[in-house]
Amino acid sequence: MAGTIKKFMFVNRKAPYGTVYALESLEVVLISAAFDQDVSLAFLDDGVYQLKKGQQTKGIETKNFSPTYRALDGYDIEKLYVEQEAMEARGLTEEDLLVDVTVLSRREMGALMEEQDVVLSF
């Protein structure tokens, strides 16, 4: 597919399972990988909970989609950013997360958002 490469950012602000936003975002991210664009994922507020290790959903009879974040690397989606303040407010550190991420302050996150061609909000 010819054409210029655009910068896409998916902004994730919701915890998993309580609403369908996290799963919907992940599905669109996987689809977007087919278009060879410059994709970034940003996790702000409760969105950082999406990446928490140790999710076990048998008890709520819902699909555990957290392992899928570890497949993103194979889809060449390697730019994952988490908001530092959100991590702190939830007592989380990078070791608590399923995947390698870059931790950014809110200010840095804002600058990165500004650089994007397209921002998709979840």
Place this chain on the structure above:
Amino acid sequence: MATIAVDGKDYETDEEGYLTDLSQWNEEVGKFLAQQENVDLTDQHWEVINFLREYYNEFQIAPAVRVLTKAIGKKLGAEKGNSQYLYELFPYGPAKQACKIAGLPKPTGCV
């Protein structure tokens, strides 16, 4: 919803023939689904089917073709990690057809 019968047992599938519950899959079901797709299963086919099932177990998704091709190449060698090889095995698409036989859902982003 539809069902297929293998060895006297019923298995639920969706309207496109994908198994609804992948935990019900076994090799006999795989063989039956392959027959429906007119695919004669060889060791090379099983290699891909088993790979897909392992991939699904690890990541909880069926991989896109491009991702499958790359991952197969890494695991089974470059001569198998290309779409020509995979399309020879599964003419209607390695992701679509092989996933169906492997009891996986249709890959995300596949129409």
Place this chain on the structure above:
Amino acid sequence: MLHIINKSPLEKNSLDTCLAVAQDGGIILLIEDAVYAATSGNAAAAKLSAAQGRLKICVLGPDLEARGMADRLLEGVTRIDYGGFVDLAAEHKCQSWL
């Protein structure tokens, strides 16, 4: 009275309002995204701890496990299963802070 909360304390003010309204001796049950309130390190955990003397705090175990937070439950919070949820709902008047 049984107070049920299902929203994250860092996203909605349900927990704050509930804690302000709930009378002593009441029970707070945290389900779905509200379970995060009862996990150590969460910014809302202190409010919950402060209320522990006058209110009984419960969380729904399956929702805690789904979110990968089972090993972070605050001390003094009671973990219940679906059966326990039904029992609480049957034994008390109920307010859901939707």
